[in-house]
Amino acid sequence: MTLAEEGLAVHRYGERAFLVDCANSDHALGWLAAIEAYDTIGALHSRPGASTVLVEFDPAMTDAGELEQVLGQLRPLAYEQDPAASVINVPVVYDGDDLADVASITGLSVEEVIAAHSQGTYKAAFVGFSPGFAYLRGLNPRLVVSRLASPRQQVPPGAVGIADRWTGIYPRSSPGGWRLLGHTSLMIWDERLSTPALLQPGTVVRFVDASSDTADA
Amino acid sequence: MLNTLEVISTGPLSLIEDLGRIGFGRQGVGRSGSFDRGSHRQAQRLVGNDDAAAGIEVLLGGLSFRLMSDAVIAATGARVELSVDGRSIAQDTAEMVRAGQVVKLGRCTNGLRSYLAIAGGLDVDATLASRSTDLLSGLGPPALNAGDQIPVGTPMIRSKLRQVTSAGTRVPTSVNRQVTADVSCTLRITVGPRDDWFSTGALTRFLNASYVVDPASNRVGVRLRGAQIFRGEHRELPSEPTIPGAIQIPPNGLPLVFGPDAPVTGGYPVIAVVVDDDLDLLAQCRPGETIRFAPLS
Numbered sequence: 001m002t003l004a005e006e007g008l009a010v011h012r013y014g015e016r017a018f019l020v021d022c023a024n025s026d027h028a029l030g031w032l033a034a035i036e037a038y039d040t041i042g043a044l045h046s047r048p049g050a051s052t053v054l055v056e057f058d059p060a061m062t063d064a065g066e067l068e069q070v071l072g073q074l075r076p077l078a079y080e081q082d083p084a085a086s087v088i089n090v091p092v093v094y095d096g097d098d099l100a101d102v103a104s105i106t107g108l109s110v111e112e113v114i115a116a117h118s119q120g121t122y123k124a125a126f127v128g129f130s131p132g133f134a135y136l137r138g139l140n141p142r143l144v145v146s147r148l149a150s151p152r153q154q155v156p157p158g159a160v161g162i163a164d165r166w167t168g169i170y171p172r173s174s175p176g177g178w179r180l181l182g183h184t185s186l187m188i189w190d191e192r193l194s195t196p197a198l199l200q201p202g203t204v205v206r207f208v209d210a211s212s213d214t215a216d217a
Numbered sequence: 218m219l220n221t222l223e224v225i226s227t228g229p230l231s232l233i234e235d236l237g238r239i240g241f242g243r244q245g246v247g248r249s250g251s252f253d254r255g256s257h258r259q260a261q262r263l264v265g266n267d268d269a270a271a272g273i274e275v276l277l278g279g280l281s282f283r284l285m286s287d288a289v290i291a292a293t294g295a296r297v298e299l300s301v302d303g304r305s306i307a308q309d310t311a312e313m314v315r316a317g318q319v320v321k322l323g324r325c326t327n328g329l330r331s332y333l334a335i336a337g338g339l340d341v342d343a344t345l346a347s348r349s350t351d352l353l354s355g356l357g358p359p360a361l362n363a364g365d366q367i368p369v370g371t372p373m374i375r376s377k378l379r380q381v382t383s384a385g386t387r388v389p390t391s392v393n394r395q396v397t398a399d400v401s402c403t404l405r406i407t408v409g410p411r412d413d414w415f416s417t418g419a420l421t422r423f424l425n426a427s428y429v430v431d432p433a434s435n436r437v438g439v440r441l442r443g444a445q446i447f448r449g450e451h452r453e454l455p456s457e458p459t460i461p462g463a464i465q466i467p468p469n470g471l472p473l474v475f476g477p478d479a480p481v482t483g484g485y486p487v488i489a490v491v492v493d494d495d496l497d498l499l500a501q502c503r504p505g506e507t508i509r510f511a512p513l514s
Contacts, residue, residue, distance in 0.1 A: 011410030014462055014490035015513070019410040047243040049482055050455035056242075127245035128456055128482030131354050134245075135456070172355070191344050191356065197244040 002073055010071045015064070017056040018071055025125040025137060028053050029202050030076030038074060048126045048201050050135065086203055090169065091210035092118065092160050096180035098148075102162070105145050116140040117181055118209040122167060124199045132171030132189035134199035139167050151177035158183045160207070167207075171197065182211070220286040220337060220369035224361050225319065228279015231361040232350040233339055235271040241345050242481050248461055249351035249477050252436055252500035253330055256294035260334035263291035263311045265373055270338030271348035273361065278325035280333065280361075286316050288369065289336040295328030295501060328501035336372035353437050353478040401506040404495045405513055406464070411486035414450040415466070422446060423488060424510060428472065432504040436478040438465075439499055441508065445470030448486060459483040462491035464510075474499060 003010060006023065013019040022028040028048040035046045035055060044067075045056040057067055094114045103110045117140070124134035139162060147163045152175060155161075159170040161178030170176055171189030188198045199205060224231075236257065237250025251257035251274050258268045273280065278297040291311050292299050299306050300321045306312050308331075314320055322331055341348050341358045350357040361367075412420055428441035447470050459465070463475045465485045474491060475483075476499075489510065491499060502508060 012407050013410050013487075014407055014460065014493065016493055017460060017490075019457065045240050045242060047458050047481070049457035052455070052457040054242075054458035054460070056460070126456070126458075126482065127243060128458075129245065129480065131241075131245045131356065174355075195244065196241075196246075196345065201243065 002075055004072055010068055012068075013054060015059060017054055018068060020053040020055065020071060022051045022053060022076075024051050025123075027051070027076055028125070030078060031074070032201065033077040034074045035071075037077065038070065049128070050125055087206060088198065088203060089206050089208050090160075090184050090186050091213065092182045092184050092207045093213070094118075094182040094209060094211045096160065096182045098161075098179035099181055102143070102145055102179050102181065106142055108142065113143065113181065114209060114211070116143050117162070117167065118207045120167075120207070122205040122207075124201055124203040124205065126201050127197055127199070129168075130170075130172065130174050131191075132197035132199070133168055134197065134201075134203070134205075136167045136199070136205055137165060139165050141165075143167075145179055147177040148179060151175050155180070156183065158185060158188065160184055169199070184210075219340070219371070220284055220288055220335075222282050222284055222335065222339070222367040222369055224363055224365040224367065225281040225283065226279060226363050227361045228275060228277060228322070230276040231280045232274045232276075232352075233271050233341060233358045233361070233367070234274045234349045235347055236269045237349050237477060238345050238347040238351075238356070242458065244345075245481055246345060246354065246356065247351060247477070247479055247481050249349040249354075249357065249436075250347065251330075251332060251349075252477050253294050253332065253497040255494070255497040256330070256332045256500075257334075259309070260291045260293040260332040261338070263293070263309070264289045264334045264336040265311075266334060266336060266338050267373075270334065270370075271341065272332055272334040272339065275322050275331040275333060277329060278322050278331065280331075281319055281321040283317055283319050284314060284335070284369070288314055289372070290314050290320065290333065292322060292331055292333050294332040295330050296326045297331050298323035298326070329503050330500050335369050337370035340368040340370040351478050352435065353480060401508070402498050402502050403509045403511050404498060405492040406489040406510045407492070408489045408512055409487075410490075411454070412488055414448045414454075414486040415446065415488060416449040419446050419449065420488070423472070424512065426509070428508045430502050430504050430506050430508060434476075434504060436476045438476055438479055439474040439502070441472045441474065443471070446472065446488065450486070454484055454486055456482045456484045459487065460490070462493060462496055463487045464489045464491065476500075 008021040011019040031053045122136035122138040155176035161180045163178040234251040237248040426444035428443040431440035
């Protein structure tokens with residue numbers, strides 16, 4: 001359905017962008033795909049939020065009124081992940097500083113927290129907060145916990161955390177308020193690459209418990 | 218032959234900036250780059266560089282340096298007491314500087330950010346196709362320090378120095394802005410995308426208010442003091458993409474205008490967005506100065 005048929009809006013976002021309201025994250029990824037299929041010459045820069053898509057354009061190249069009309073008439077593509085191609089398995093050593101606290105908040109044992117996190121299948125909804133930081137949805141509802149009341153000044157690269165309904169991996173050393181369950185040695189960010197973020201919107205992620213793998217610890 | 222710039226002193230904050238990282242938003246990377254891009258472009262054009270060449274953004278003056286070889290320089294943007302070996306020289310003009318001479322951007326008398334260009338551009342390593350320092354993400358070169366040796370590229374049009382020198386003395390509009398008794402800066406905006414999260418009364422209040430620039434402002438965001446705007450909609454806003462110029466209303470009701478190093482997503486409603494070219498004006502507003510917003514008709 002088009003946005004109008006779904007009762008969703010296209011908002012002006014400055015004189016160089018539109019913000020498309022979507023029903024949810026999958027809808028946003030479908031929209032992103034539809035905009036990319038339409039924008040064959042690459043005139044637009046589009047990126048998703050949790051349930052929105054921002055479409056940036058150059059007013060010297062693209063007529064804002066025409067683009068707004070096109071956006072109103074586009075239909076999101078069914079977002080289908082190629083199951084073979086882009087599932088990324090992330091080995092995690094579950095040794096995070098907040099593991100015991102998460103267990104106590106959720107009323108689970110540490111083993112149950114690890115099992116609940118490593119058995120899930122996640123999808124990157126969008127990248128925000130810091131370069132390469134993908135918000136992964138699909139967290140077991142039993143693991144939904146608030147952020148730390150006071151963020152850490154320094155979270156090491158590779159730290160795996162949870163907050164609200166999200167899980168994520170800190171790509172680089174940064175401050176951070178998510179509760180840490182463990183760490184991975186997988187390189188999540190490489191700024192020498194033209195696509196530096198390993199996890200792109202739509203990437204499917206599985207966490208693999210590597211706690212007993214001493215080589216990784 | 219490569220030239221080198223040796224930093225003698227930096228003032229409060231001197232950063233290497235170009236026109237930023239375009240097209241990496243989906244990777245979580247913001248635009249960064251010079252805050253006042255009009256003044257950046259003007260400086261680069263004066264010395265015969267491409268607009269996208271890297272120069273130095275100097276906050277409140279205080280940068281001094283020497284070059285290992287002769288080079289043409291220009292300083293635009295915020296007004297500073299500009300000198301070569303203690304001799305005063307003009308801003309907004311290409312000037313030939315000899316090897317070893319000390320160039321100083323002294324006291325800043327109007328505006329906030331000056332832009333220094335050197336023929337050939339600063340030739341530090343690029344990160345994601347840009348040499349800009351992004352203070353939020355830490356991408357790009359670190360802030361300049363006394364003693365730094367910065368490589369300078371080869372000028373494109375060395376032989377055309379005379380034409381370059383006469384290229385122009387236009388004072389950038391960002392510094393030549395209208396200063397009146399109570400309003401130092403009017404920024405054009407488009408209303409939305411989340412104006413419907415606010416009552417008509419709150420939006421009117423925002424549009425009629427004069428805001429004072431808070432000292433806690435930086436390239437990530439310019440914080441404003443004045444009329445508090447409270448939203449009528451109390452749902453949680455799912456994180457959505459943001460751009461420089463977005464005016465976010467956090468729970469304390471005080472608007473925050475995103476600068477070039479702002480995060481690429483945000484969870485507070487954006488009531489309006491500053492017209493991209495007017496970020497040049499915002500870049501030059503000092504703490505304590507007053508800002509108003511004027512919707513594009």
